[in-house]
Amino acid sequence: MVRLATGSVVAAAGRRKRRMVDWDAIISRDGPAVWRTAYRLLGNRADADDCFQETFLAALSVWGRQAVRHPRAMLQRLATARALDRLRRRYRRAHREGGVVEWDALRSADPRPPQLAEAAELSDRLRAALSDLPPKQAQAFCLYYLDGWDYQQIADHVGATVNAVGVLLHRARHRLRELLGEVGTYDAR
Amino acid sequence: MRDEPNDGDPSLDRAIDQLRDVPPPDGPTPLLAQRTLAMLWEAELQAERNRGRWIVRIAAAIVMGVSAAAVTFSFLQRHPHNVASDHSGQTSPSPPPAMRKPPPPSVTVAHGDEPPHAIAPQATDFEPPQTSRPRPAAFASAVTLTGRVYYDGRPPVPRLIDVSACPQCLAALRGPIYDESMLVNDDGTLQNVVVSVSAGLPQGTRIPVPPDPLVLDQKYCTFEPHVVAAMVGQEMLLRNSDRLLHSSHSMDSDATPLFNFALPTVGQRRIEPFQAVETFKVKCDLHPWMSAWVRVLPNPYFDVTRSDGTFTIRDLPRGIYRLKAWHELLGVVEKDVTVHGGEPVVVDFTFPGR
Numbered sequence: 001m002v003r004l005a006t007g008s009v010v011a012a013a014g015r016r017k018r019r020m021v022d023w024d025a026i027i028s029r030d031g032p033a034v035w036r037t038a039y040r041l042l043g044n045r046a047d048a049d050d051c052f053q054e055t056f057l058a059a060l061s062v063w064g065r066q067a068v069r070h071p072r073a074m075l076q077r078l079a080t081a082r083a084l085d086r087l088r089r090r091y092r093r094a095h096r097e098g099g100v101v102e103w104d105a106l107r108s109a110d111p112r113p114p115q116l117a118e119a120a121e122l123s124d125r126l127r128a129a130l131s132d133l134p135p136k137q138a139q140a141f142c143l144y145y146l147d148g149w150d151y152q153q154i155a156d157h158v159g160a161t162v163n164a165v166g167v168l169l170h171r172a173r174h175r176l177r178e179l180l181g182e183v184g185t186y187d188a189r
Numbered sequence: 190m191r192d193e194p195n196d197g198d199p200s201l202d203r204a205i206d207q208l209r210d211v212p213p214p215d216g217p218t219p220l221l222a223q224r225t226l227a228m229l230w231e232a233e234l235q236a237e238r239n240r241g242r243w244i245v246r247i248a249a250a251i252v253m254g255v256s257a258a259a260v261t262f263s264f265l266q267r268h269p270h271n272v273a274s275d276h277s278g279q280t281s282p283s284p285p286p287a288m289r290k291p292p293p294p295s296v297t298v299a300h301g302d303e304p305p306h307a308i309a310p311q312a313t314d315f316e317p318p319q320t321s322r323p324r325p326a327a328f329a330s331a332v333t334l335t336g337r338v339y340y341d342g343r344p345p346v347p348r349l350i351d352v353s354a355c356p357q358c359l360a361a362l363r364g365p366i367y368d369e370s371m372l373v374n375d376d377g378t379l380q381n382v383v384v385s386v387s388a389g390l391p392q393g394t395r396i397p398v399p400p401d402p403l404v405l406d407q408k409y410c411t412f413e414p415h416v417v418a419a420m421v422g423q424e425m426l427l428r429n430s431d432r433l434l435h436s437s438h439s440m441d442s443d444a445t446p447l448f449n450f451a452l453p454t455v456g457q458r459r460i461e462p463f464q465a466v467e468t469f470k471v472k473c474d475l476h477p478w479m480s481a482w483v484r485v486l487p488n489p490y491f492d493v494t495r496s497d498g499t500f501t502i503r504d505l506p507r508g509i510y511r512l513k514a515w516h517e518l519l520g521v522v523e524k525d526v527t528v529h530g531g532e533p534v535v536v537d538f539t540f541p542g543r
Contacts, residue, residue, distance in 0.1 A: 023229045027222050035216040040208055048213075049221050056225050060232055119207045126204035145205045177198045 021063050027056070030072040034079045040146055041083035043127060051086055055079040073149075077157045080142045087131035129179035137172040140165055333533040334502040334526070338382045338494050338514055342542020344373035350478045357433040358410040358476065368478070369415040371518055378498020379540060381416040382516045383484045385491035386502070387523070389510035396488055398422035402459065405471065405481055407435045407452070412471065412481030416517065418491045419483065421463050427471075428457040436474040439483075443467055449474075468515070482517050505534075514538040 031052070038051035055078045059071075068074050130138050136158060143149040143157070144165075151162045160168070217225070347367035352358045372380040402424040406413045408431060419425065429435050429452035436451040448460055463485040473479035484491075492500040507530040514522045519540040526536050 023226055027217075027226055031217050031222055031225075032215075035221075036213050039213040039216060045214065045216065048216060049218075052217050052221060053225050053228060056229055057232065060229055064236070119203075119211070122200065122204040123207045123211075126201075126208060146209050173198070173201065177201050180198075180200055180204065 021060075023056070026071055026075075030075050033072055034075045037076050037079040037142075037147060038083045041080065041127065041130070041142060042086055043123065047083075047086055047090075051079060051082045054082045058082065073153065073157065076147055077139070077143065080139055080147070081135070084130065084135065084138045084142070087127055091128050091131040125180055126176070129176050132179060133172055133175055136160075137168050137175070140168040141172040141176070144169055331504045331506045332528050332530055334505050334512075334528065334536060335533055336384070336500060336536040336538065337498045338379045338384065338500065338516075338538045338540070339377045339498065340373045340379045340519070340540050340542065341377070344375070344377070345371050347372065352410060352476075352478070355410070355476060361431055361433060362409055366409065366411055366478075369411070370480075374496075374498060376498075378494070379516065379519075380494055380496055380498060381414070381482075382494040382498075382500070382514050382538070382540075383416060383418045383486075383491060384494065384500045384502065384512060384514045384538065385418065385484075385486050386488060386505065387511050387513040389508050390488060390490075391506070391508070398462075399489055402426040403483075404428060405483070406430055407437070407473065407479070410476055410479060412473075412479055414481070414493065416482045416484070416493050418493055419463055419485055420489050420491075421466060421485055421487055423485075424462050425460040425483070426457050427452070427460055429455055431455070434475060435479070438472050438474050440470040440472055443469075484515060512536060512538075514540070516540060519543070 034055055035048060035052050038055065039045070039048040042048050042051060055075060058078045058081075059075055062068065062074065062078070130141065133141065139158060140154050143154050144151075149157075151165045154160075154165045155162045158165070158168075347369075350366045350368060352362065352366065369381065374380070398420055403417055403419040404426045405417055406428040410431060410433075427437050427448070432454050434451060434453045436449070438449045439447055443465075450458065452458065466485055466487050468482065468484045471481045471483060490502050490505055492502050494500045505528055507528050509525065509527045512524050512526055514524075522538050522540055524536060524538060526534060528534055
């Protein structure tokens with residue numbers, strides 16, 4: 001008998017007996033929240049899409065190792081971590097190459113009102129500053145201020161005590177305040 | 190800003206509010222969700238495949254270990270004095286007679302009033318390997334005939350069988366299957382050729398029929414093996430190893446009782462003993478690509494070439510024989526051979542290219 005294994009046939013055979021995790025339902029239910037978390041931090045659709053996929057790939061290995069009681073919380077934490085990684089890479093590259101163009105900012109050729117321009121600039125400066133924080137501080141900060149988690153939830157997910165979360169947030173704010181005060185350091189546009 | 194220590198930095202708070210409160214566009218798009226889902230399935234499948242490979246590797250390692258232990262144990266049982274050596278590598282002298290392995294129990298035969306006497310069995314250190322086919326008693330001290338069958342032409346590319354018409358087969362298969370009617374190896378050797386003794390055996394010799402039935406299996410939506418040979422009077426066992434329906438049907442058979450029955454799932458069915466010399470085909474009515482050939486021969490001196498194109502015919506008595514090599518597409522090639530006895534005889538066949 002001459003047989004060779006091919007992906008398509010094996011995939012057809014394997015699809016019947018898969019899956020302990022119902023990814024279809026998870027993506028339908030929690031996908032939008034995960035995508036919003038990624039988009040808030042990254043600020044553009046292309047990066048958010050990539051981060052979305054990376055998040056679910058990371059989730060696959062997490063689900064393989066442990067039972068996950070709160071899928072959305074776990075996915076948001078993973079999305080935050082992946083988005084922060086991307087932010088770091090982006091601003092590191094920006095330092096090397098002299099700036100990053102945010103194409104979503106060019107959606108309209110009309111001049112923006114000054115308030116909008118200021119808000120957009122603030123957002124970019126905060127993103128840049130977040131990329132400069134230690135990973136744990138950045139993650140705690142994003143989960144608390146952007147995703148609305150409380151201290152206990154963050155402590156459970158990052159493996160720290162509630163007091164340690166308070167310290168992380170305090171240090172994160174302190175460092176961000178310093179970074180935002182350094183005018184002109186981050187030229188994100 | 191909730192319960193964190195307020196350090197009163199309005200620009201930081203405004204930046205946070207900006208990031209948090211400005212509504213992001215709708216997402217993910219249905220296409221992104223679909224791609225992510227496909228990616229997850231593929232990754233899960235890959236992980237399953239890797240797990241399966243590890244299980245196979247571990248099982249193979251265990252089997253090899255057990256086999257090695259069994260071989261070592263068997264060797265030690267047979268040659269206990271050969272391994273009694275010291276660390277310098279020198280073999281110690283043979284143990285004294287008192288320490289030697291006791292001889293095997295003798296058989297006592299009584300003849301009427303004579304006192305019983307013991308017949309010591311022949312002491313043999315080597316036993317010939319057992320084959321599934323019994324040694325014909327009349328030629329117990331005969332010769333082994335071996336060889337290869339070659340195809341003198343360009344090896345054809347095996348034809349891929351399209352099983353997409355049967356979703357059950359598609360699900361049961363572990364990979365693509367190919368047409369086995371013409372399997373030529375890279376070195377030109379040919380598989381699935383029946384080599385048999387067609388003439389030259391002494392007339393009137395009674396040769397026992399092999400007691401084990403011939404087994405033809407339906408596995409992974411193919412017949413395994415694709416070509417089988419049996420002796421007249423031998424039974425056949427038709428087996429289904431797939432968990433799906435197969436309907437076996439003997440075609441163009443003149444002497445063998447016609448069979449045409451279904452095996453709905455894993456199971457087997459016995460076919461009546463073959464009545465006469467003939468060659469016929471077996472097909473599955475549900476899966477048109479499934480076919481096998483059965484060749485019924487008058488004596489047990491035959492073999493079907495294996496994956497390396499070799500065949501072995503054991504226990505052939507001295508004499509001059511005509512050998513016949515049969516292939517389902519290439520026909521027959523014959524050759525005369527003289528068996529003197531003593532050393533194994535090697536005979537190769539070559540089918541001309543088409």
